[in-house]
Amino acid sequence: MARETAFNIVLSVLLVAAPVATSLLGEPFYVTLATRIAILALAAVGLNMALGLGGLVSFGHAAFFGLGGYVAGILAVHAFNMEPMFAGIPGTKLMPVIWLVAIVACALLAFVIGAISLRTSGVYFIMITLAFAQMAFYFAISWPAYGGEDGLSFFVRNNFPGIDTLRPLSFLAICYGLLGLSLVFFHRLQHSRFGSALQAARQNETRLAAVGIRPFHVRLAAFVISAAVTGVAGALFADLNRFVSPSMLSWQMSGELIVLIILGGVGRLYGPVAGATLYVLLEFALGGITERWQFFLGLILLGVVLFARGGVIGVFAGRPRHG
Amino acid sequence: MQATLFLEQLLNGLQFGFMLFLMAAGLTLIFGVMGLINLAHGSLYMIGAFACAAVAAATGSFWLGLMASLAAAAAAGALIEVVVIRRLYQRDHLDQVLATFALILILSEATRWLFGSLPLYLDIPPLLQGTVPLPGGSRYQLYRLALIGAGAAVAIGLYLLIARTRMGMRIRAGESDREMIAALGVDIRSLYTIVFALGAALAGFAGAMVGALQSVQIGMGEPVLILAFVVIVIGGIGSIRGALVGALLVGVVDTLGRFLLPALLSTFVSPSAAASTGAALASMLIYVVMALILAIRPQGLFPAGS
Numbered sequence: 008m009a010r011e012t013a014f015n016i017v018l019s020v021l022l023v024a025a026p027v028a029t030s031l032l033g034e035p036f037y038v039t040l041a042t043r044i045a046i047l048a049l050a051a052v053g054l055n056m057a058l059g060l061g062g063l064v065s066f067g068h069a070a071f072f073g074l075g076g077y078v079a080g081i082l083a084v085h086a087f088n089m090e091p092m093f094a095g096i097p098g099t100k101l102m103p104v105i106w107l108v109a110i111v112a113c114a115l116l117a118f119v120i121g122a123i124s125l126r127t128s129g130v131y132f133i134m135i136t137l138a139f140a141q142m143a144f145y146f147a148i149s150w151p152a153y154g155g156e157d158g159l160s161f162f163v164r165n166n167f168p169g170i171d172t173l174r175p176l177s178f179l180a181i182c183y184g185l186l187g188l189s190l191v192f193f194h195r196l197q198h199s200r201f202g203s204a205l206q207a208a209r210q211n212e213t214r215l216a217a218v219g220i221r222p223f224h225v226r227l228a229a230f231v232i233s234a235a236v237t238g239v240a241g242a243l244f245a246d247l248n249r250f251v252s253p254s255m256l257s258w259q260m261s262g263e264l265i266v267l268i269i270l271g272g273v274g275r276l277y278g279p280v281a282g283a284t285l286y287v288l289l290e291f292a293l294g295g296i297t298e299r300w301q302f303f304l305g306l307i308l309l310g311v312v313l314f315a316r317g318g319v320i321g322v323f324a325g326r327p328r329h330g
Numbered sequence: 331m332q333a334t335l336f337l338e339q340l341l342n343g344l345q346f347g348f349m350l351f352l353m354a355a356g357l358t359l360i361f362g363v364m365g366l367i368n369l370a371h372g373s374l375y376m377i378g379a380f381a382c383a384a385v386a387a388a389t390g391s392f393w394l395g396l397m398a399s400l401a402a403a404a405a406a407g408a409l410i411e412v413v414v415i416r417r418l419y420q421r422d423h424l425d426q427v428l429a430t431f432a433l434i435l436i437l438s439e440a441t442r443w444l445f446g447s448l449p450l451y452l453d454i455p456p457l458l459q460g461t462v463p464l465p466g467g468s469r470y471q472l473y474r475l476a477l478i479g480a481g482a483a484v485a486i487g488l489y490l491l492i493a494r495t496r497m498g499m500r501i502r503a504g505e506s507d508r509e510m511i512a513a514l515g516v517d518i519r520s521l522y523t524i525v526f527a528l529g530a531a532l533a534g535f536a537g538a539m540v541g542a543l544q545s546v547q548i549g550m551g552e553p554v555l556i557l558a559f560v561v562i563v564i565g566g567i568g569s570i571r572g573a574l575v576g577a578l579l580v581g582v583v584d585t586l587g588r589f590l591l592p593a594l595l596s597t598f599v600s601p602s603a604a605a606s607t608g609a610a611l612a613s614m615l616i617y618v619v620m621a622l623i624l625a626i627r628p629q630g631l632f633p634a635g636s
Contacts, residue, residue: 064424123621127628130367130423134563135624138617141556145613151606258556262369262431269428299443305435312429313417 011324015277022284023183030176038175039247044280044287045182046243051267051279052189053236058265059274060197061229062209066133066261067120067140071234073147073256074116075109075241080251081153082108083161102167102181102246106239113238114231121230125223137258144256158252165246172246182243186280189236194276196232205229237264270311272318281319334466339589340582341464345474347581348481352536353558354565354573355488356529362568363504363525366415367423369430371533371558372551373437378403378534379541379550380441383450392455396538403534404527406437411526416519434552442548449547452538477539484532485574492570501525505568557584560620566630575631580616587615 026041050072057063082105085091085098092098099105124135153159164172172178196202207215208222215222245251254260263286271282289307293300315322357371381402386395414433418426454473461469492498500521503511512518537551544550561580565572592608599607623631 058424064427066427123625127624130361130567131563131624131628131630133367133423133427134559135621137556138560138563138620142614142617142621145617146610149606149610149613258552262427265424266428266431269424273424299439301435302439302443305432305439308432309414309429309436312421312425312432313414316425 011275011277011320014281014320014323018277018281018284022280026179027176035175038179040287040291042175042179042182042247044283045179045186046240046247047264047267047287048280048283049182049186049189049243050237050240051264051271051283052186052193053233053238053240054264055233055268055274055279056193056196056236057230057233058268059278060202060209061205061226061233063125063226063230063233064133064265065136065230065233066258066265067136067138068234068237068264069256069258069260070120070140070143071113071117071237072241072244072260072264073143073251073253074113075238075243076245076251076255077147077153077159077241078109078112078238079105079165079242079245080159080161083165084153084159087161087163100163100165102165102172102242105165105242109238109242110235113234113241117231117234118227121227121234125226125230137261140256140258140261144253144258147253147256154252156253158250158254160250162249164249178247182247185239185243190276190280192236197276201225201228266308268318270308270318272320275318275320278318278320285319334464334468335589337464337466338468338470339585341470341474341478343582343585344578345477345481345581346585347578348478348485349536349540350554350557350561350581351481351574351577352484352532352539353554354561354577355484355570356532357558358562358565358568358570358573359501359525360529361562363501364415364419364522366418367426367430368415368529369427369555370410370433370437371529372553372555373434373441374403374407374530374533375537375551375554376441376546376548377406377437378531378537379452379546380445380450380537381534382538382541383452383546384445386452387450392453392542395452396535399534399538400531403537404531406534407530408523408527410530411523415526416522419522438548447548449545450541452541452546454542473542480539484535488570497524557616560616562630564620564623564630566632569630569632572630572632579619583619584612584616587612591615 022041022044026038029035029037050068053071054065054068057065081092082098083100086100087098090098120136120139124132124139127135147153148156164178166172167181170177170181172181197206204215204220204225207220208225212222215225241255244255267282267286268279269282270285271278271280289304290300293303297303311318353371353375357368360366360368360371378399382392382395382399384395385398386392389395410433414429418429458473458476460472462472462475464470492501500511500516503516504518504521504525508518536554557580561576562573563576564579565574565576588609591612592605595608595611596604598604
């Protein structure tokens with residue numbers, strides 16, 4: 008595992024040093040790129056709790072990503088227009104409050120979706136989570152109150168006490184902070200009793216049931232936690248673009264989150280980070296070279312899945328000791 | 331008046347359902363026989379539509395275009411199977427999702443390369459233009475009736491192929507025990523290629539037929555793909571009969587929902603609120619139906635192997 012740790016450290020240092028250096032050189036664009044990486048990585052860390060640890064291939068995490076985004080957008084717009092939402096509750100522009108609301112909203116939604124979806128497994132689980140995300144997608148498109156198909160924009164980024172979020176580097180620092188927290192959380196989760204139970208549910212649920220733990224409950228808890236983390240990322244993504252639209256809820260978004268994890272390495276702590284870094288950089292680099300970047304991105308992804316099993320980290324650090 | 335409108339919507343729903351069946355039949359066959367989740371199935375639908383539109387524009391004949399769509403989609407399917415898909419059968423679903431997701435990117439961009447970003451248009455062939463009278467005095471598009479007929483014909487043909495021919499026997503055998511059929515001397519690799527090309531041809535056929543009703547454009551396959559997944563999950567993955575029942579159910583429920591829900595709601599709330607809420611609910615309706623069916627029968631309506 009030592010090589011994987013070294014890889015993780017090098018990647019962390021690069022991710023911090025590169026945007027700071029380019030920002031000092033007067034190229035703030037790269038800070039936005041790094042912010043995008045951090046947010047997508049955070050969303051994928053969330054998904055990795057369900058997918059990597061629990062083996063729950065959710066093809067519907069865009070629902071939580073988008074819900075987090077809409078929470079941020081709706082609260083910000085109500086605060087900006089000074090009009091209360093339902094029942095006289097005011098909107099807010101405070102990020103911590105927004106994150107909290109996003110966590111609660113996503114956890115509730117995930118509880119409902121998970122309680123139904125986790126009755127199925129395998130391909131059926133993939134498809135039913137996809138169906139729930141599509142429900143949310145079409146609901147957002149045809150519900151006119153918050154922009155419908157056109158999405159919802161807000162003009163000023165939300166606030167964080169004591170930090171000027173309009174400075175790109177400060178906002179990046181917030182995103183890195185949350186990403187770091189999520190990684191610590193993932194690590195603790197993985198090595199906790201709950202994490203062992205969750206991984207056991209993936210490996211052999213009959214044995215888990217035999218020692219007196221119900222796999223359904225463990226999986227449901229993991230699904231809810233996973234959704235909450237992805238929801239926070241969605242709120243940050245809305246703040247990055249100052250815009251939310253149904254495309255955050257689209258099935259392509261769900262697919263992209265899965266791609267990030269596989270690209271980095273399934274079930275690895277830094278898999279989502281490595282995957283998001285590679286994906287965003289590829290998108291950017293290929294987009295600069297050719298108009299047909301999607302074609303080449305597709306070829307590279309295909310190459311990774313056919314020839315580099317275990318993702319980027321697998322290439323650098325070898326196979327994990329146990330799956 | 332209301333009754334004839336209802337009949338018209340019901341026919342629209344059936345037409346939509348039969349087109350979904352063409353997509354879903356291929357998907358469910360590929361999953362049932364090879365155990366593969368193919369996200370790129372929508373791209374084959376798109377390839378069929380583009381081939382039909384391009385050939386019809388060049389030769390002036392829709393029928394030649396239709397032939398071309400079958401040939402192009404089947405050829406693309408066979409090529410993809412031999413080059414990429416074949417390596418994925420032993421992998422888990424996660425790898426299959428990623429690889430076929432990559433194939434979508436590649437095929438969409440390649441199609442844009444060949445045909446440009448502008449949508450193409452495909453005319454309904456002269457033979458099928460015009461309308462036919464419905465009971466109640468209204469008239470219905472002949473072409474849509476022809477689609478229903480074509481879908482039903484394919485359904486019967488597939489049933490005969492699978493239940494009555496040697497080829498179908500091999501496909502069924504491949505579904506239930508692939509080691510055994512390989513041990514009996516059947517060339518399982520080329521069987522897989524044939525099944526994949528057959529599924530691709532069905533998708534291409536659907537794309538070409540629907541292309542005359544809508545515009546032919548990049549990304550046209552993905553919305554249909556998602557619905558086809560809903561269909562096969564409702565029907566039970568691997569079951570052709572399930573795909574047919576699921577497709578007709580989804581087609582009719584979706585079409586009638588869009589028509590009836592706003593009308594139903596307007597008896598409770600104001601017309602404008604009913605229209606917007608009704609539209610929102612209607613587009614969610616089939617996913618609600620799917621969730622309900624899976625909550626009650628987690629393996630779908632016709633679980634494979636039962």
